[in-house]
Amino acid sequence: MVKLAEWRGKDVFRKYGVPLPRGRVARSPQEAEALTRDGSVPLPCVVKAQVLAGGRGKGGAVKFANSPAEARSAAEAILGLEFKGERVKELLLEEKLALSKELYVSLTLDRTLRLPVLIVSARGGVEIESVEDAAIDRQPVDPFPGLTGYQKRRAAGALGLSGGAAKSLDRLLEALWKLFNGEDAELVEINPLALVGDGLVALDAKVIIEDDAAFRHPEYAEIRDDRTPLEEVAREKDIAFVQLDGNIGVIANGAGLTMATLDVLQEFGGRPGVFLDLGGTDDPKKVTEAFLLMARAQPQAVFLNIFGGVTRCDTVARGLVEAMRQVPEAERFPLVARIRGNNEAEGVEILRAAGITSIPSLKESAQAVVAAAGGRR
Amino acid sequence: MVKLAEWRGKDVFRKYGVPLPRGRVARSPQEAEALTRDGSVPLPCVVKAQVLAGGRGKGGAVKFANSPAEARSAAEAILGLEFKGERVKELLLEEKLALSKELYVSLTLDRTLRLPVLIVSARGGVEIESVEDAAIDRQPVDPFPGLTGYQKRRAAGALGLSGGAAKSLDRLLEALWKLFNGEDAELVEINPLALVGDGLVALDAKVIIEDDAAFRHPEYAEIRDDRTPLEEVAREKDIAFVQLDGNIGVIANGAGLTMATLDVLQEFGGRPGVFLDLGGTDDPKKVTEAFLLMARAQPQAVFLNIFGGVTRCDTVARGLVEAMRQVPEAERFPLVARIRGNNEAEGVEILRAAGITSIPSLKESAQAVVAAAGGRR
């Protein structure tokens, strides 16, 4: 999932013709001052931290400026802030518009209906979760034939728009629908969407692009969420890797089994730290790499829980044995293994030959690893 | 139905990225010579009459030229020719390509399936009707999801293309599909589609745009089939008007009833000349205009056959009476009227008051008008 920062989202909006305030990105107070001084950004303007988290306004990450000097000092105040875990490195400066209404519009997926859904509310400018259902209008949109005229009319009605403003909404919704499909978006959200005169202007932009569609969108390849160095290595090797604050490393295959493993560990008082989903592989090298990665995270004990399907037990056993050979003395960790399923007998035998016992019961193996990590927390 | 001349069709092709030979339009021998002399059209080239009818090659409307002088004399020979009723006013000069195959590709509507159909044949360069069914591959294409990859693969197989040529076909078919939909085409046809090296080039272009979609395509408003002056007047007044070579004018409402009327007239030896379909109207003025138009075509007798639905009998009667008042003495014609259906009694009474008798029987009224026009041919 590629979440675009506001200014990047607005670049995409621009491509599809969504009306925007005039604005520019600044990465230093000097730049903020210069952009307002030379008229690139009209005054008065708003200075917004480019972070992915919501609630910037309340959090002091949005300020107003009436002069280049004010723009500079606003930039100084915001740049470098740590906002909900993100460091502010970029600002968006935009003209402040005289608006008469703040609305909400989004397109996202309804998994139950298996349809995109258009969500609008006349109560924009606030967190939409806080708005009661009755004030929110949702319409599923069929990919064939796409957003229809009557759906746009209904949205206009729900937003209390008519005349020129309704026409402006028609164009905006058509643009969002094209964007949602053309960019393989999971979410396109405008909050607030401002009514300025009888035209609509997107004051904010939230765009999330689906990762699975990356092959169609090389343009988003460079924009990624922040990752820890280990997470980055894992990503390169196509291993799902998550770091929590516990002390037990978990290597499993498949998201469901990984989650179930964490559930069981927790039941017995274990604290999962790193967990790592091998996915489906029958390459012992990938298994070895997973263990080497795990070793670098320095867990107090490691739980290998594999149910062999595509990933066969003998493959895992071979990869594990090779990893144990490669892990430096200093990084060694206690290991509890449980390998079941396809080629279980071969895998168990390979481990046994290397001095590792596979415990077939999930319950018993989980208890063993909690003990190895130092017992209940 | 707007049939585009080859060069106009190729302009549309260019817009969608269909590969074309380099070429230019010439409207005089001088221009033809200049275009080949300055290299705008590479030599050797082909000089093609821009007429809508097929069979230009056999008909002497296509010539080859190896030099500017030859281009000039080819242009002199073709311009001004009358080809299947069309005067040649424009030429398309195009480079002559070294091709290894001539193929056929088209997209049109299959009314029974209610789907567009992709038709391909490896036997291009000849009239496709003359190719046996077994050598023609047809695939219906669903508007949702559109032309699929596997359909393109099948088309490539039917055309005997692989490798780079198959990739070229993929792009070409995608372009034609977009064109077919984007331009509201009834037909997109390339014959021949040439294989040059391992790329495909459209040597001809036949594009027909649907009239009913004119509201989406103002760009085609000026391109119209040749019409007689009377047909042009009728078109402006939204009256369907066809001129044949008989002597009985027919005014009816609805295509089916008009055709049935012609069938009956012919049965009794009449020769329909102008026929004119009022369509649905309840404006007496339109009826009057239709009659005035009919008068200008100078029929020997006129048969008015109306079944009143949207077009009510009293409306028609009023329009007719007014027309009779306005038609100049010199243009008067014998009239047989038959008005049935909605408001029949009122209509019949209005006609009676003006001295016109409505004959309720289709058979008898048809016989009457044939007699009025001078009897059986």
Added chain:
Amino acid sequence: MSVLVSRDTKVVVQGITGHQGTVHARQMKAFGTAVVAGVTPGKAGTTVEETPVFDSVREAVEKTGANASCIFVPAPFAKDALLESVDAGIRLAVIVTEHIPFHDMLVMYHYARGRGARIIGPNCPGIASPTGAKVGIIPNVVFRPGRVGVISRSGTLTYEIVNGIKEHGLGQSTCIGLGGDPVVGTSFVDALPLFEKDPDTDLLVLVGEIGGTAEEDAAEYIHHHFSKPVVAYIAGRSAPEGKRMGHAGAIISRGKGTAKTKVAALEAAGAKVARFPYEIPDLVAGILPAGSRS
């Protein structure tokens, strides 16, 4: 009983505030049809001759229980109107509007079909049953209850023929004017099974035209699946061969589409084919069992 429409049919007229919509809503009511609502965006709360007008079909359906739609909106907006009615749960939509681009109609047809909704038309006179209801614009005066079904690609020619049946002392069960556009929601082949299983229809009159292959397809269907007597008429026997739609069109129709091929196909399927419209009533009367004259 009748085909598709009945006394339970409740019609919403889309585009009721336009001239045609108003006139034909009135005519449908005069026929005895329950016209329960009209729709014109922006006109909610008004009435047209006592019929309430709504902004959307959804509201009309929710408030009035409308279950059929008659669409008069101009061609550029007809696609949207149809999609709206289907999404509102309407399962029978008669589209009177003419000049709808066939590319739009392709979308409309497949969308409706995928949701179990039937379109009649576009550019058609609609459907009427003297003992049921009328959705469309066929003149009320041509009807008389009876046991003859009529399906036709024509407009006024249908009225002519239906009226001829009435004047001959016979009556109709249900009459459907399918429209003659390149893409129609209901074709002969789609309509035939409805009449096959309609207990009120003893004989079917099929009115075709030159062009396309709908009549040949109908003949094929009749031959294999239709057990009731059929009287047919094909308009355009004397018409000059029209300009074909390029060579591709010829490939699609491959030696079909003329009056000759249609008449031959229908006769081969056992239909009596009239040469002229006025021959139809006699042919019908000659076949119809004496007990089923009305």
Added chain:
Amino acid sequence: MSVLVSRDTKVVVQGITGHQGTVHARQMKAFGTAVVAGVTPGKAGTTVEETPVFDSVREAVEKTGANASCIFVPAPFAKDALLESVDAGIRLAVIVTEHIPFHDMLVMYHYARGRGARIIGPNCPGIASPTGAKVGIIPNVVFRPGRVGVISRSGTLTYEIVNGIKEHGLGQSTCIGLGGDPVVGTSFVDALPLFEKDPDTDLLVLVGEIGGTAEEDAAEYIHHHFSKPVVAYIAGRSAPEGKRMGHAGAIISRGKGTAKTKVAALEAAGAKVARFPYEIPDLVAGILPAGSRS
């Protein structure tokens, strides 16, 4: 009898010449499934371990009578592969491929549905019935004929649980791994009626995960329409709350989607909910009528 697959299932493997395709075609055959054809464009005329390979699904269906497809082709081509199989008349397609963009899956789902075809998956282990056939990749070793149905959003966790049922001396009627992608061809709610009417299933095990509202929807369905006992398990009770998909996602799920809401909904619907996978076999054994153990 079993659900969706049987001894009459004839599988075409799309992407059979790839590594996964070859391996799992072999496994399906070892299970006893009739794998009658493979498809890889450009490889027509070859065989993969005696299974004939064709250029297109249409050919495969024409020549071998294949009636189910198992799709292994890479994500960028999966949409095309599915559309091809549906157009060739396949009415059950198991899509093993992972990482298919959900926008593609929307097209695939609605296209298949409109033509009466069922998709299982994508990114799923597929379906298997010990007395019927296997279409997919669930390890053969976990099965034993019996009367417990299993539906699951997970992959390996399904194997774990199905295996646990076997090791407890019980057996399965049919097991379906639905896949956990945002858009799946068959959801719990779609699968439940199949097991309700399957005479070979006495009890259903439902394996869910946190995220989405599929389990809450299933609970609703079970409450109103499902008469057989249900044992459920929800993975992810201990997982930290994942990053939500913006605010719009919250609007859609509105207080659903956590392990707590899922467990509560299922319990309210009468299901026994296991806290851990290894509790499932005991719960099943405690409910299952003694006579229906295998």
